[in-house]
Amino acid sequence: MSYPRIVVLFGIAISIVFFAISTMLYSRSSLSDQNSSKLDTVGGHTPGYPILKTTGDILDPTSFVINPKNAVVDPMKYLREFNYGRVSTSSNGTVIRDFTLIASDQQTKEVSPGVFYNVWTYNGTIPGPTIRATEGDLIRITLINKGTKFHSIHFHGIHPSEMDGVFEGIAPGGRFTYQFTAEPFGVFLYHCHMQPLEEHITHGLYGVYIVDPKQGRPQADEMVMLMNGYDTDFDTENNFYTVNGIPFYYMHHPIQIEKNRLIRIYLVNMLEFDPLNNFHLHANLFNFYKTGTKLIPDEYTDIVTMNQAERGILEFSYKYPGMYMFHAHKTEFAEKGWTGLFFVKDNTSESVNQNLNVTSTMNNTIYSKSNFSNATNIVPTGGLK
Amino acid sequence: MMEREETNIANTYRISKRTILFGVVPIIVIGAMIILLLNSPGILFQNSVKPLPKISIEKVEFSDGGIVAFIRNTGPSNTTIAQADVNDRIHPAAIEPSRILTRLADAKVIIPFVWNIGEPYKIGITTDDGTRFEKKVDSAAPAPRPTVGQASTFAIIGTYVGVIPVMMGLIWYPFIRRLSPNKYNFFLSLTAGLLVFLGIDALLESNEIAVSTLAPAFNAQILIIMVAIVSLITLLYVSQRLIQRASKRSKPKIEYKSGYSSHSEPDSQLSDIRSSSTSSQQQLLIKPIAISMMIAIGIGLHNFGEGLAIGAAVLLGEVALSSFLILGFTLHNTTEGLAIVAPMAKSRRIPVTKLMIMGLIAGGPTIIGAWVGGFLYSPIATVIFLSIGAGAIFQVVYSIAAWMYHTNGSRGLLNNHWIIIGFAFGMLIMYLTGLLV
Structure with a gap:
């Protein structure tokens, strides 16, 4: 073999080896390579976990807030927003409540920080608006279908067959007014009942419907909580679990409540795919009114477990100020977003604020401040508005 | 006249401006096409569905x-x-x-x-x-750090898995030398069987890595075949050259007894025989050593890939290294030593140091592979090296087959039942010892 050829062959061999080694060196790196020039940190939430500094980006749905422009819902607004409709009175004195719901199925919204999903909604949010009336009121809900598929509204409660939203779908571009008397009192839900049912529900066509008893319920700080999930990769398993639409939202925006004040939660489970869901309250117990159809509590407990469409009313008050968790005690759901915090304030002293170090994550964002100010406008008791 | 023709030909094939133009025009057309596609307002091929991420x-x-x-x-x-x-x-x-x-x-x-x-x-x-x-x-384990301790652990693993088994296999050398031609054929084809198994094994393993770890975007499976084929033909070329050079050098008989540490160096024993033989016979006698050397190099390349895979397996927590596993590898790889010595059995006696060098060439890369795989894991590099190793193995198999064909003369390869049995038996041995790993 001639000398130059050997040289060429050697050259090729050596360059192959160099190429391979440089590829490997390029892809190599490790934890110890951390460059501490930038201030972003991650990992501080859990005791015992190291806090890492990074020059890159942070992926942290437990402390990030979605830009309201893209968010599928504003959970803090949704929490205490009850819609009583456009109120009028009929000749015989019946209160008439008119609502308009617009169904759409073409929007893509952020359902979990950084995750965009094609949502099907009533009035642009998941969950849809909370509809509230008093027993005996006449409810008229006009559904305008601005989507590309047939949609409907199926209310739970007592009503005639043709108002059940099952056999007649509303065509794209069409509209229909559902009309029925609000009965009985309790906490209910509404959702689209078109086929395939699972598809219409899991994309987000549902909401809470509350019927108050005529005599009303005791004064309380009232809120609505709807438990759901999102299967963003269509494998019939939920990727995210939430209460009120966005995973981990109430972790970085704790719900502010007052010490010793009665809290009433209208809790609905709309979780698809998983047979069970539950609600567990920390450091406290609550009175549970199953389906809310009686005024006497069924149970005094700190956990309630529900199948899809099951619901109830929770009543409790906190004895001590501080930060308290509430979450699904199916821990998988909790760790995939269904977890939140109550921030119990002692209105007689301000000491609580200073004692809490958890608030550091809360104040990271611009939106948090506006939400805290909203949170102080506590909606008065149920009943007529 | 001859010169005239040559210049004519040179004129015809000279690269003129027109030639360049003819060559460049298609490239310009392609470039224009690319620019058009990239700048088109998206009407041409717009798909309403966003491509799925991966x-x-x-x-x-x-x-x-x-x-x-x-x-x-x-x-x-x-x-x-x-x-x-x-x-x-x-x-x-x-x-x-x-x-x-x-x-x-x-x-x-x-x-x-x-x-x-x-x-x-x-x-x-x-x-x-x-x-x-x-x-x-499968099993979380702290990532190996390039410390002295970890490096020596990998070195020990590499020694047990690569060097020691090959060296043990070399101990069969005196035994092989004493065999009758038929039994010798049996062992040669056994070696070929072992190697075919190794080659297929390497291809399958790199395919597994390609499928499980590498993205389809890399087209890794076709890369495996490509690299193996290029490795095979390159090594065939190199070995042809090696053998040619060895036979050329052996023609002037007396001059070099020293000055070449090469494996193909003819020693005195060889020169004696050669003095009374034709050049083709000379070649026959030099060939086995060259073949053995090529086998050692081929197995070395293969063991480098194997070392990469072992280091990576430790790094990725896919394997808990146990003494049983090491024992399995040891038994499995002992046969590689046999493969190296088999072609040399009928040639002159090989000094122990040369055998040792061949053993190191074949076994040593396991250690280096384990270091590289354990500290700088890269699936694409592992796939490439395993494929190079597979190509090297098949080159060796080709050399052995050609050698046997040559030595068997008129009988041919498939006429000899010892060869068939040996080949099958070789693969069977590898399969059985492979079960231990």
């Missing part, structure tokens, strides 16, 4: 208080990473350099996590459209 998690490392996933965007377009999870439970994480990955770009996802040694973990990455990609690690 993220490959190439490697997962377990470090103090954290899990690090090395990911690559192997989808058709840019992708944004939204979230990370461990065992399908969302955890805060950092991603470097950026959560936005251009096509084929890579990133490092660091998840602060207190993990338990020896437990399986699934690391998940969710993109901005909610698609989740997952990588399972």
Whole structure:
């Protein structure tokens, strides 16, 4: 073999080896390579976990807030927003409540920080608006279908067959007014009942419907909580679990409540795919009114477990100020977003604020401040508005 | 006249401006096409459906208080990473350099996590459209750090798995030398059987890595075949050259008794025989040593790939190294030593030091491979080296077959039942010892 050829062959061999080694060196790196020039940190939430500094980006749905422009819902607004409709009175004195719901199925919204999903909604949010009336009121809900598929509204409660939203779908571009008397009192839900049912529900066509008893319920700080999930990769398993639409939202925006004040939660489970869901309250117990159809509590407990469409009313008050968790005690759901915090304030002293170090994550964002100010406008008791 | 013709030919093939033009025009057309496609207002090929993202998690490392996933965007377009999870439970994480990955770009996802040694973990990455990609690690183990201790551990593993077995196999040399031609053929074909098994094994293993770890974007499976074929033909060329050079050098009989440490160096014993023989016979006698050398090199390349795979397996927590496993590898690889000595059995006596050198060439790369694989794991490099090794092995098989064909003369290869039995038996041995691994 001639000398130059050997040289060429050697050259090729050596360059192959160099190429391979440089590829490997390029892809190599490790934890110890951390460059501490930038201030972003991650990992501080859990005791015992190291806090890492990074020059890159942070992926942290437990402390990030979605830009309201893209968010599928504003959970803090949704929490205490009850819609009583456009109120009028009929000749015989019946209160008439008119609502308009617009169904759409073409929007893509952020359902979990950084995750965009094609949502099907009533009035642009998941969950849809909370509809509230008093027993005996006449409810008229006009559904305008601005989507590309047939949609409907199926209310739970007592009503005639043709108002059940099952056999007649509303065509794209069409509209229909559902009309029925609000009965009985309790906490209910509404959702689209078109086929395939699972598809219409899991994309987000549902909401809470509350019927108050005529005599009303005791004064309380009232809120609505709807438990759901999102299967963003269509494998019939939920990727995210939430209460009120966005995973981990109430972790970085704790719900502010007052010490010793009665809290009433209208809790609905709309979780698809998983047979069970539950609600567990920390450091406290609550009175549970199953389906809310009686005024006497069924149970005094700190956990309630529900199948899809099951619901109830929770009543409790906190004895001590501080930060308290509430979450699904199916821990998988909790760790995939269904977890939140109550921030119990002692209105007689301000000491609580200073004692809490958890608030550091809360104040990271611009939106948090506006939400805290909203949170102080506590909606008065149920009943007529 | 001859000269005249040559210049004519030279004129015809001279690169004129027109030739360049003819060569460049198609490139200009292609370029114009590309510019048109990239700048067209999207009417031409716009699809209403966004292309599906694809993220490959190439490697997962377990470090103090954290899990690090090395990911690559192997989808058709840019992708944004939204979230990370461990065992399908969302955890805060950092991603470097950026959560936005251009096509084929890579990133490092660091998840602060207190993990338990020896437990399986699934690391998940969710993109901005909610698609989740997952990588399972069978057994979490701290990532090897390039420390002296770890390096010597890999060296010991490499020695046990590569060097010692090959050396043990070489001990068969005196035995092979005393065999009758038929039995010798049997052992040669046994060697070929062993090697064919090794080659197929390497191809399958690299295919497995290509399928499980590398993204389809790399077209790794076709790369395996490509690299193996190029490696095979390159080594065939090299070995032809080696043998030619050896026979050329052996023609002037007396001059070089020294000055060449090469394996193909003819020693005195050989020169004696050669003095009374034709040049083709000379070649026959030099060939076995060259073949053995090529086998040693081929096995060395193969063992480098094997070392890479072993180091990577330790790194990725896919294998808990036990003495049983090491024993399995040892038995499996002992046969490689046999493969090296078999072609030399009927040649002159080989000095022990030369045998040792061949053993080191064949076995030593295992250690280097283990270092590279354990400290600088790269699946694409592992696939490439395993394929090079496979090509090397098949070159060796070709050499042995050609050698046997030559020595068997008129009988041919498939006429000799010893050869068939030996070949089958060789593969069977590898299969059985492979069960131990």
